[in-house]
Amino acid sequence: MRLLNITNRYYLVTSVVLLLVSSAFLSYRVFYVVDKEIAEHMLIKKSRIEEQIASQPFLQDRPFQFGDLVEVTPIERFTSFRVYLKDTALYDAYEEDLVPFRVLSYEQQINKKAYRIRIWDRGTQNKELWRGMVYTILLVGIDIVALFYFLNRFFSTRIWRPLYQAIAMLQRFDVQRNSKLRFLFSNVDEFNTLNNELIRLTDKVTRDYRNLREFTENMSHETQTPLAIIRSKLEIIMQSDNLTPEQMNQVRSALDSVNRLSKMNRGLILLTRIENEQYAEEQHVPLGKLIRKQLGDLDMFIESRELKVRDEIDERVFLLMNPYLADILITNLLSNAIKYNKEGGELLVRLTASELVVGNSGDPLPIPGSQIFERFKKGNQADSVGLGLAIVKRICDHSELEVHYDYLDDRHLFILRFSAERVFQSDRA
Numbered sequence: 068m069r070l071l072n073i074t075n076r077y078y079l080v081t082s083v084v085l086l087l088v089s090s091a092f093l094s095y096r097v098f099y100v101v102d103k104e105i106a107e108h109m110l111i112k113k114s115r116i117e118e119q120i121a122s123q124p125f126l127q128d129r130p131f132q133f134g135d136l137v138e139v140t141p142i143e144r145f146t147s148f149r150v151y152l153k154d155t156a157l158y159d160a161y162e163e164d165l166v167p168f169r170v171l172s173y174e175q176q177i178n179k180k181a182y183r184i185r186i187w188d189r190g191t192q193n194k195e196l197w198r199g200m201v202y203t204i205l206l207v208g209i210d211i212v213a214l215f216y217f218l219n220r221f222f223s224t225r226i227w228r229p230l231y232q233a234i235a236m237l238q239r240f241d242v243q244r245n246s247k248l249r250f251l252f253s254n255v256d257e258f259n260t261l262n263n264e265l266i267r268l269t270d271k272v273t274r275d276y277r278n279l280r281e282f283t284e285n286m287s288h289e290t291q292t293p294l295a296i297i298r299s300k301l302e303i304i305m306q307s308d309n310l311t312p313e314q315m316n317q318v319r320s321a322l323d324s325v326n327r328l329s330k331m332n333r334g335l336i337l338l339t340r341i342e343n344e345q346y347a348e349e350q351h352v353p354l355g356k357l358i359r360k361q362l363g364d365l366d367m368f369i370e371s372r373e374l375k376v377r378d379e380i381d382e383r384v385f386l387l388m389n390p391y392l393a394d395i396l397i398t399n400l401l402s403n404a405i406k407y408n409k410e411g412g413e414l415l416v417r418l419t420a421s422e423l424v425v426g427n428s429g430d431p432l433p434i435p436g437s438q439i440f441e442r443f444k445k446g447n448q449a450d451s452v453g454l455g456l457a458i459v460k461r462i463c464d465h466s467e468l469e470v471h472y473d474y475l476d477d478r479h480l481f482i483l484r485f486s487a488e489r490v491f492q493s494d495r496a
Contacts, residue, residue, distance in 0.1 A: 074219075075219065082215070094200055097196075097200060102458065108117055108188060112137075116273050120139065136188065137185070137187075138184070138185040140183045145174055153171065155170055166485050167190035207416045213306035227257065229262070232251055241271055276343065280345070283336055289334070294332070295329075298329070301325065305319065305370075316435075334454035334455070337395070338461055341462060342461065345390040346391060346392050349466075350387070350389075352386050354397075354422055355384050357394065357397055358397055358401075361394075362376065371398065372410055375411070378417070380418045381420065384491075385492070386489060386492075388468075389466070392462045393466075394468060396463070396466075399459050400459060403427075403455050404481075405427070409428055409429060413427070413478075415427070416429055421484065421485060422485065426437070428477060436473075440470070441457060442457040444457075457479075
């Protein structure tokens with residue numbers, strides 16, 4: 068969710084809560100003020116009635132009413148100073164309904180004569196007043212919230228625009244193109260500081276990437292050449308006739324170490340190149356045909372171990388990935404399945420539009436299955452450098468493929484699952 072939407076959502080929720088709380092408080096205050104005004108009005112009327120009775124003797128000693136709202140009744144003696152105030156409802160012929168009234172009842176002594184006086188005053192129509200207030204507050208509140216929502220969205224969009232532009236530039240940033248970021252100047256100091264830090268950081272990343280790439284390429288060339296020279300010289304020495312058996316074993320051991328060092332060097336350089344995103348070019352690789360070709364190239368090793376190949380390959384499957392990495396991926400999976408298989412065992416290769424399964428009937432792993440894709444984790448093969456499956460895992464991560472390992476029914480299974488976006492199935496094989 069965008070930052071702008073999140074702030075607007077919080078703003079709306081806060082506004083609605085404030086509107087409800089303010090409405091409740093405003094309603095309470097309105098009813099309180101109205102009730103207070105009615106009570107004060109009745110007390111004022113009480114004083115005027117007393118003055119009128121005292122100043123007009125013909126009204127004394129007899130009951131009388133002022134309209135329907137004042138009732139004066141003489142009583143034998145004054146008994147209490149208490150004033151009673153209560154709410155009631157009386158039928159209103161004009162409205163043809165019960166309407167709220169407030170009654171003020173008390174005893175009063177005027178010119179040494181006692182009277183019981185009742186004063187009615189019309190109260191507030193609670194339901195109608197409440198309904199009118201709710202409608203008014205809602206209309207005003209909705210107008211205010213809507214106005215501030217759109218104003219906030221308008222101003223926030225202008226304020227946050229430099230941030231969104233910076234994010235868009237970072238999304239297009241490619242360290243391999245050696246491009247430099249150029250952000251727009253903002254009136255917000257924090258955004259300018261952020262942009263300067265991003266420029267400094269991306270420049271450093273670009274510089275480090277370029278140095279690492281040069282180092283990898285130099286290592287690839289400068290170490291492979293001496294290793295090739297050492298290997299050739301050792302092979303020449305092994306062809307000499309005057310070597311003793313002990314010297315021959317030492318030379319052969321040195322040659323094995325050089326070969327192992329050369330393989331490790333190539334594997335580590337390949338992993339570094341993959342992690343440096345140096346294989347970004349992708350195309351639809353005919354995976355089925357590639358597997359067929361690799362099985363043909365490895366036929367000599369398969370026959371030497373008397374393996375039974377069970378292949379179920381759909382040659383119509385094309386996978387979107389780098390061709391060079393696809394070749395290494397299949398080579399490593401098949402070589403691993405041959406190397407760690409039993410003599411006379413089974414080599415399973417099954418390819419469908421959704422997955423590739425490579426299995427072998429080798430012995431159980433001496434290490435936990437969860438560590439099989441880690442670097443330098445190897446089985447019982449002494450000549451292995453322990454990088455083949457680590458390269459497989461890194462290629463799968465780079466190519467957005469899922470890779471899983473399972474040991475089921477005395478068989479090692481390596482399962483690659485493809486997403487629908489990366490698979491293309493041709494109509495013809």
